[in-house]
Amino acid sequence: MSTSEREITFGEAVREAISEEMRRDETVFFMGEDVAVAGGVFKVTAGLYEEFGSKRIRDTPISEAGIMGVGVGAALTGMRPVVEIMFGDFMTIAMDQVVNQAAKLCYMTGGQARVPLTIRTTIGAGRSSAAQHSQSLHAWMAHIPGVKVLIPSTPADLKGMLKSAIRDDNPVIIYEDKMMYSLKGMVPEGDDHLVPIGKADIKREGTDVTIVATSSMVQLALSAADTLEQEGISVEVVDPRTLSPLDTDTILQSVRKTSRAIVIDEGYRSYGVTGEIASLIADEAFDYLDAPVKRLGAMDVPVPFSPSLEPSTIPNEAAIISAVHSMYRDVA
Amino acid sequence: MSTSEREITFGEAVREAISEEMRRDETVFFMGEDVAVAGGVFKVTAGLYEEFGSKRIRDTPISEAGIMGVGVGAALTGMRPVVEIMFGDFMTIAMDQVVNQAAKLCYMTGGQARVPLTIRTTIGAGRSSAAQHSQSLHAWMAHIPGVKVLIPSTPADLKGMLKSAIRDDNPVIIYEDKMMYSLKGMVPEGDDHLVPIGKADIKREGTDVTIVATSSMVQLALSAADTLEQEGISVEVVDPRTLSPLDTDTILQSVRKTSRAIVIDEGYRSYGVTGEIASLIADEAFDYLDAPVKRLGAMDVPVPFSPSLEPSTIPNEAAIISAVHSMYRDVA
């Protein structure tokens, strides 16, 4: 393993992961709407077409259900497709192929079928893109057995996890927060940087409160932790990185140490990621908890367009800090 | 309101609700695959076609996404469609129209659009129908703001809630457990029996443990309660009936009284209904709890076909009883 590092963006991490895996394994190919010549609407796959050509970097028709089906079929028969669904909101159109086919084929066939399909899609509000282009619907997939669900928060994790996803023999979906594509971070040099699927990461160590945060919420949690440190509250930030299978040990260990937990995710608050993780903690760390587990998620409203409304629907640093404060009040 | 009662089945409750509302309001109509002459694959809508004819009881092509779209369009323009999606598993095909259109139109248009659309679909395993015909995917919809989610457990609730759904000006989805269609129960006479949306029901009063159970799990919880009573444990069974909007007050009141709670739902255990309700209780009744909140859901595996495997994937009475026992051990 190489030890030196380079700074790249979240978006560049996508491109590097795909191109390295495509060089390594000729059965890997990439397809989606406007991903080739145009390099994708977020431009994160720019350059792949020039290197690999139109066979392996493939522009598709606007047919989300169809391209997902094509991905499943190609994966079943010896290829390793990477399928891009431009906005996570459009996954609504492709759900059958992922949920009823890809996720179940190995099980339903008694282990015969392999579906080494990687799905890349986006989450995240904050661009005034309104209700149909701003949802973070990853909880849906985490609810479904048979598909692995990744939700990286840094360029290094994204690159290493996307590469692991492509090499995995199971269907894997990776959610990229579109607001983070220009976020920079250090990534190990070389094409052997892999981050294991199913392993959480402690993004900051602390002793008083555990914040379990996903994707862009990790950045928020880290800056809230800086602020809270000045008040003398030491925050540990745990990034699950994989929602399914979930690394419950790392989360529980942290909470058993700190005795307080907050869970933050940008999906809708109700019936989503935070409920799962909070109830896990509340159950398995019951005797350790000094305060109820708090949850922060997107407000349960369709994402509004107006810049006067949209920001208030997403968790922010102030909300995290006040949630932490409330945990001390609650028991005081 | 009439006070006398009659015994009908869960399936008959569907038919009565639709036919009464169709008589009452000529803008109500019903469509789905094989729902007319054939009376639906579960035969629960038999007879409607004979009374209302092929215009208002409409057989559709096999086009789940399309018929949902037609439902949305008709609802926007003065009709009150009731759309059947035969198996809840097929909702995967129609998600865009429900989630990105129906659920958001009122909000996105600043209150202009009304979408009085009722969606009926099924949940429930146990018929050896395998992985694509046995899922209980209602948690997905409960995760989405803008659509009301009903999950009745008795003929009276089903009838009264389906009628309320049809009269509601919002999109409402009602999940019927296909294993319960022949379940019998008393229903108030007359066509004015309505059950309010958003109101939980205490299906059995008790003092020691609260079981929050949905749909067919209510029946299981009731019989577990009988068994536990003989051991001297008094169980209160709370049926939320509506998942969204959730009647948190009734649930919390019960737990504050009993100090112990179990949440049971037939959806996959992870990232589903039980996580939401359990984390709600663990947070808002934190100081009242004598034991961690336990959760029971479907095993996180695609539903297997073999009768030697399938039953073990669904919560059963023994599992409920042992969960209750564990709550006493945990604190002992």
Next chain:
Amino acid sequence: MSDDIEIVQPSSDDSELTHPREFCAEMYRKMVTIRRFEEAVLEIYQQGLMPGLAHPYIGQEASAVGVCTALRDDDYITSTHRGHGHLIAKGGQVDRMMAEMMGKEAGYNRGKGGTMHIADMSLGILGANGIVGGGMGMATGAGLSAQMRETDQVAVCFFGDGAANQGSFLEAANMASIWSLPVIFLCENNLYGEYTSHRDVTAIKEHIAERAAGYNMPAIVVDGMDVVAVYETTSRMVENARAGNGPCFIETKTYRYRGHHVGDGNPEKTYRTQEETDLWKTRDPITRLARRMVKGGMATEEEVSEIDQSIQSAVEHAVEFAKQAPFPEKGEVTEHVYV
């Protein structure tokens, strides 16, 4: 295949306008309003006054205006992400549209929808739509509703060449046809879906309209840069639909002069050629109609430029109105989730 398609012969630019003066002037006004509105949108985007992105309709005006002129106020349309033209043509007010684009409370949707969701239920505008192909079923449902309520309303489903590859088209076309619904599938073929040529992703011999035959409905191809031809074609099919004869498919051949969205600055440097754009601009629908009106003695050059002036100032006023308008109150964020 093309045997089954009616190709409307392009009307010569020299041929006389057979419609009344005011009628032609109104179509002209609508087209110019769209053009100026979109130019203003590009401007406010540059100035940072419009949050998000928008998809300009410039170049395609004849399609929206020709179609909507054939409709009544109580007819329905479903629109797309590139919806401003459709909305203005169906009667949408530019000030409330502009306010919506800026996220203001005076906007059609109280600022909650933005460019991709503008709707006016009172004008039968069931909404722009951010989901490509998302309006197919909805338009069909509106047609079903009209049929069941026994009105003679018609529903027009606007969609692009790209959207023709969404399965939702098959399902909607099939249902509209078996139930003889008053639905017009109006495919605006502007040659591209985002940055991809329709030729590369659309299996057809020559016209997207070829797909209609598989659903047993009439299919027509018309010059989408000729507002009169689009109007006449649509009118004929609207009559047909009102009479209970079922759906049809109309493909308007058109072109967007600008990029896919306001931020796609120079398509000619990437996915299309300058020659192509220049060629299409020679068929400009606004210039063509103006020329014919002047030639036919319906209006003088001065009268035409008076119209232009008055629209220019109406759009300026709309921008000013939108700028001044307040944002929605913070508390509104939780309103309208349910009725």
Next chain:
Amino acid sequence: MSDDIEIVQPSSDDSELTHPREFCAEMYRKMVTIRRFEEAVLEIYQQGLMPGLAHPYIGQEASAVGVCTALRDDDYITSTHRGHGHLIAKGGQVDRMMAEMMGKEAGYNRGKGGTMHIADMSLGILGANGIVGGGMGMATGAGLSAQMRETDQVAVCFFGDGAANQGSFLEAANMASIWSLPVIFLCENNLYGEYTSHRDVTAIKEHIAERAAGYNMPAIVVDGMDVVAVYETTSRMVENARAGNGPCFIETKTYRYRGHHVGDGNPEKTYRTQEETDLWKTRDPITRLARRMVKGGMATEEEVSEIDQSIQSAVEHAVEFAKQAPFPEKGEVTEHVYV
């Protein structure tokens, strides 16, 4: 529309069989195997030995066998809820199928899939499918995979008349065509989707094959009760696909003698007529092939009934095998969620 469709002329039952004896006998054996297998399924259902429901293929045998006989072992098929016929025709073993139907560990899927999910990856059987229209994209993906791996494999996508109304068809057909993939869309038109006549829900002039023209691919209609015609037609199109000439659409006109599923006991009392069923039975594919073989001197009546006998006992043996086979161990319930 029908101009664009090739209607294969039905071969006369008196015409000579031009294929080798053993070749014809093998098709005959396959058809009889399907028939006997399905009869056995009905029986074990009656006896309560099969959990759940199954969809009998009886009557449609010529379609599966004609098609799959034109394929190689390494070609792919995607099947449907009514999949037993396709699987047997592609080489599936009746004992492992029967064991699967009873939920036994010796089944193709270790009892975890049941009738609607039987697959044999080693034979290119990518699986039966419980989702109507669910295999369209998968077959197209298998075709893409073959093309990318530069093999000359072909993928056949079986689907019903009902499935032709799922949007997934449009999307798959479009992609297969633009990329010239070796995919054959094989529509088995048995006149009904569940309890609904395809006429009531399918907007076509006459043939579902009409829809193929909209995707610029050849479309052929063939008598699905004539195994030789189906074989010859498919063979031709398989050659074409192997040669890199892209996809095609074949509609086999066929009929299921039984109800939609094993529990749909008497369709003639509800959604179809006795006359219709009787008429189709006069075209029975098995009887027809037997008659032609005997007439052409390829086999004596005795030889034919020997084949029948041996198949009967093979199927009986399969049922016995399945009955005796153990259920999967309880612990297996959590295996195979992931590879």
